[in-house]
Amino acid sequence: MGDKITLPTYSLFIKPQDLRQLRSDIWSNEHIPAKLKVGHSTYHIEIAYRGALTRDLPKKSFHINFIKPGTFQGGREIHLNAEYLDPSLIRNKLSLDFFKSLGVLSPEAKYVLLSLNGTVLGIYLQLESVDDLFLKKRGLPQGPIIYAHNDDANFSFLDPDTEEIKESLFDGYKLKCGQEADEDRLCEMIYKINTLSRSDFSQEIRRYMDIEKYLRWLAGVVCTQNYDGFIQNYALYANPTTNLYEMIPWDYDGTWGRDCHGQVMEPDYFPIQGANTLTARLLDIDEFRHRYRNLLEEILATLFTPEFLEPQITANYQLLRPHIRQDPHKRKAVAKFEAEPSFILDFISKRNSYLKNQLATLL
Structure with a gap:
């Protein structure tokens, strides 16, 4: 037997007056x-x-910028997610690792x-920031990175909540790395997604989006x-080598059979065709739809199976289990927590069967 793996311990120290300021307005980004x-x-x-x-x-998540020294583990910022609403604590990490297995760029995640100030807050998931250093660590060329930070980022003219025309095609997005021209290019793509004929769209979208990588991301979602x-x-x-956009997932705690509030989501809740305007237009093209079908069929036979995912689920569970009673929000x-691995595996089995039965709709 090897030595038991324990979680790294991170100790925060905040002066009382600064802590009062932090707690005085939980919605502040200062x-x-x-x-x-x-x-x-x-x-x-x-x-x-x-x-x-x-x-x-009750259990807050944190964003940390490093000042002195200016980097930590190869990054200048990290996110510490509480995962409070996920009874398993593993859904986000399991998802991001699953996307990696699909060949999709995905941030690193680890538990701490x-x-x-000496009081244990509990188990947190440390997430790597998606920025220029994210690209550098992977040997990728520096290019624009744009965050989809709210639900207006649906590749549509319409606000998904009000169904009214957006004030700007850049609504829902935030430029993390890049220049104003990079905002304009995304708006240009969104305009074409919503206006071009089927034949023109089929050709034009290849100038903006890495279709294969988008379909792999789509399969993961x-x-x-x-x-x-x-x-x-x-x-x-936007990879400057190809000048094409690639999708990077983020915040995937509402997955594997539970929604973002931790409530049960039935395995047939979400259709195989996905959602958003870009996906609908891509799957309207025979070539893209058939490629998505073949890709999904392969994934359902190999990667999205209880057999493939059970070792990862078990490893995460066994890593966290010795520390669960140290988390004041989870000890009760x-x-x-102990029932969740079986719950997730049951979801995978049922979701897999549902999607296999739906493959014919993509012919």
């Missing part, structure tokens, strides 16, 4: 000064709460045990059944 100790190293940082609906929960993944929770990277829900 960072406050703090220190982070990891092992024998101490980092001067800036910290703020992160997330949307999660900010109002976090404390604040459909398998994990993340509705939000179609209209937010992704980033676009140990039984539910």
Whole structure:
């Protein structure tokens, strides 16, 4: 037997007056000064709460900028996700690792045990930021990165909530790396998605989007059944070598049979065709639809199966299990945590069967 793997411990230290400021407005994105100790190293940082609906929960998520030294584990910022609404704590990491198996660019994720001023906050998922250093670590050429930060990022003229025309085609997006011209190019693509005839669209979209990689991303979103993944929770990277956009997933806790609130989502809830305007237009083209069908058929036979995913689920569960009672927000829900691996595997089996039965709709 090897040594038991334990979670790295991250210790936050925030002065009382700064902590009061942080807690006085949970919706503020203003960072406050703090220190982070990891092992024998101490980092001067800036910290703020992160997330949307999660900010109002008892266990907060954090965004950290590194000031001195200016980088940490190859990045200048990290996200610490509480995963409060996921009883398993593993859905986000399992999803991001699944996308990697599909050949989709995906941020690194790892678990840590976090404390604040000596009080244990619990198990957190550390997420790598998608930025220029994300590309550098992967040996990829520097190019524009655009975040889809709310549900207006649906590749449509219409706001998904009001069904009214958006004020700007860039609504829902935020430029992380790049210049104004990169915003204009995305708007140009969205305009063409919504206006071109089928034959013109079939040719023009190849100038903007890496179709193969988009279809692989689409298969990942459909398998994990993340509705939000179609209209937010992704980033676009324009690879300058090809001048084509690639999709990068983000925030995938509402997956594997539960929605973003942790409620059960039946395995047949979301259709095989996915959602958003770009997906609908792509699947309207025989060539793209048939490629998606063949790709999905292969994934359902190899990667999206209980046999392939069970070792990853078990490894994550076994890593977290010794620490679950140290998490003040999870120690009373140990039984539910222990039941989640079986719940997730059952979802995979049923979702796999549902999608296989739906493949004929893509002929």
